[in-house]
Amino acid sequence: MTTTVTEPPGTTEELHEVLRGGVRTKRPSALSASLTHGWRAMLKIKHVPEQLLDVTLFPIMMTVMFTYIFGGALDGSVGAYLQFFIPGILVQTVVMITMYTGSGLNTDIQKGIFDRFRSLPAWRPSALVGSLLGDVVRYFGASTIIVLVGLVMGYRPEGGLLGVLIGFVLLLVFSFSLSWIWTTLGLLLRSEKSVTGVSMLVLFPLTFVSNIFVRPETMPEVLQAIVAVNPITLVVDAVRGAMGGTLTAGQVGWVLIASALLVAIFAPLSMRLYRTRK
Amino acid sequence: MYAIETKGLTKVFGQHRAVDGVDLAIPAGGVYSVLGPNGAGKTTTIRMLATLLPVDGGQATVLGHDVARESGKVRERISLTGQYASLDEDLTGVENLVLIARLLGHSRSSAQRRATQLLGAFGLSEAGGRQVKTYSGGMRRRIDIATSIVNTPDLLFLDEPTTGLDPRSRNQVWDIVRALVSAGTTVLLTTQYLEEADQLADRIAVIDKGKVIAEGTPTELKTSVGSGVLQVRLRDPERRGAAAQLLGAALGAHVQLDTDPAALSVQVEDNDVVPRALAELTYSGISIADFALGQPSLDEVFLSLTGNASQPAA
The missing domain is CATH 3.30.70.920 (Lrp/AsnC effector binding domain/regulation of amino acid metabolism (RAM) domain)
Known part of the structure; x- marks a missing residue:
């Protein structure tokens, strides 16, 4: 059936012109598609800067608060505790921030834009990988802030700038890998609230039953055994090693193994959910 | 050749057979409308055809490619405008278009050029720099469709494109659909409105409870009742x-x-x-x-x- 209707002059001609111009392009490489999604994450920060509160004020609050609460009691003085604590609170804060990955993804999916992404010919994991890359930028921002706050409070990393940067890299690699858990949850759970709830349930014991705040020697033996195998402990050891100038190959190895395991389990799981989600 | 052909297409959610053995033969070119009330299985059908949902039973080919085995090939030639705006509302109109163009493989400059062109043709040039969340319902629909034709698709899925729009915006969407068809794109459109199907569609399938209960030209369907x-x-x-x-x-x-x-x-x-x-x-x-x-x-x-x-x- 053909129907003609009156319309504003020019519109149809312009439409036809633009339709003729829509020639098919060669699909982008996996890297380019992922980076484009990362660019989207950066744009979102530009347009909604208040979402940076969790990587700016939150780290400052955590660092200042815990240093003064625990410092005197645990190490006799705030100054002594800082040397031990800054790498720990760095890991704690960044690991806590990773949980926003899941809730952010969940919101995205409910808005429908993921349908658009999934119907494009681009490499399918790029939407997930890209937003994780965007998150890595946020983690880096938070890490920098914490170390700066630490420096102001009197923290002096013996590993120097290079050591601090190596510590950052190890932490970011681990956080990127850990984020795949939240990606899985974000795709699996129905609402943003439940994602946040479950994430907290996992993160609190994971970060507190570790060597972030205290040396495990004073803990009951059972707890010490748990702390020893907690991946967070491994990361804290490596970051302390890097920033304190005593990093060993073994410490680096453990972080990479833990990261690789997380990705190997949760990335395929996420992709499966991403493909089949209702 | 058919643009879309399905045989016994089925999707089950738990106990609920959302799509229950749908047979469709949709010719290439023109508008084919899937008509039905809320919950009839229209959206689920479209989502399976657009490779967003795995097929539970039966089979479907889109532009000659099996949706299950050759989903990548299908995605290269289709485009989808979902029921709810499939856009990033925090981003501007231009940014949304550039984002999709880049994901389709356009270079930075070509993506920018294409975005400007599309905004012009859809009467959104002035709004291009504003965040999409500030757009009216009609503008949102237009930018949504514009995003779907960054590369002119061979087949466009439009899921209830005019639900909730005022009559003027609805007419604009209809004009866009007609222009697409005359440019050679096949459009599969779902709707709850008989008038819309009547205005646009060459053929209509009426769906209820996951089954096709009638199929034919608009005239045939109306005569039948x-x-x-x-x-x-x-x-x-x-x-x-x-x-x-x-x-x-x-x-x-x-x-x-x-x-x-x-x-x-x-x-x-x-x-x-x-x-x-x-x-x-x-x-x-x-x-x-x-x-x-x-x-x-x-x-x-x-x-x-x-x-x-x-x-x-x-």
Whole structure:
């Protein structure tokens, strides 16, 4: 059936012109598609800067608060505790921030834009990988802030700038890998609230039953055994090693193994959910 | 060749058979409309065809490619405009278009050029720099469709494109659909509105409870439910029973009693007998508040096709 209707002059001609111009392009490489999604994450920060509160004020609050609460009691003085604590609170804060990955993804999916992404010919994991890359930028921002706050409070990393940067890299690699858990949850759970709830349930014991705040020697033996195998402990050891100038190959190895395991389990799981989600 | 062909297409969510053995043969070119109420399985069908949902049973080919085995090939040639704006509302119109263009493989400069071009053609040049969340419903729909044709697709899925739009925006969307079709794109459009299907579609499939219950051209479908519907409201609801008997006899058709206690409607085969039937009501002293003779609405086509609502009144 053909129907003609009156319309504003020019519109149809312009439409036809633009339709003729829509020639098919060669699909982008996996890297380019992922980076484009990362660019989207950066744009979102530009347009909604208040979402940076969790990587700016939150780290400052955590660092200042815990240093003064625990410092005197645990190490006799705030100054002594800082040397031990800054790498720990760095890991704690960044690991806590990773949980926003899941809730952010969940919101995205409910808005429908993921349908658009999934119907494009681009490499399918790029939407997930890209937003994780965007998150890595946020983690880096938070890490920098914490170390700066630490420096102001009197923290002096013996590993120097290079050591601090190596510590950052190890932490970011681990956080990127850990984020795949939240990606899985974000795709699996129905609402943003439940994602946040479950994430907290996992993160609190994971970060507190570790060597972030205290040396495990004073803990009951059972707890010490748990702390020893907690991946967070491994990361804290490596970051302390890097920033304190005593990093060993073994410490680096453990972080990479833990990261690789997380990705190997949760990335395929996420992709499966991403493909089949209702 | 068919643009879309499905055989026994099925999707089950738990116990619920959302799509229950759908057979479709959609010719290439033109607009094909899938008509049905909320929850009929329209969106689920589209999502399977657009490779967003795995198929649970039966098979489907889109532009000659199996949706399960060759989903990548399907995605290269289709585009989807979902029921809810598939855009990033925090981003501007330009940024949304550039984002999709880049994901389709355009270079930075070509993506920017294409975005400007599309915004112009869709009358959104001025709004391009604003965040999409500030757009009106009609503008949102247009940018949504513009995003779907960054690369002109061979097949475009439009899921209820005009639901919730004002008449002007609706007409704009219709114009866009017509332009797309004349450029050679096949459009599969779902809608709840018979008028929309009537305006745009070459063929229509009516879906209910996951099954195709009728298929044909708009004219064929309307003829199958009678040429029109007579709706009558009485001044006195008490007389509705009598009125139903009279109209039923005069028009030789089933009379449906509406939820409004003073209203009834009859499917009419032949419009010419309507004036006489109305006159008979007046002769019998049944006073008419108002009446209308119109095309069958989707409700009526629907009720008539499912055959579970019209009750014999005489």
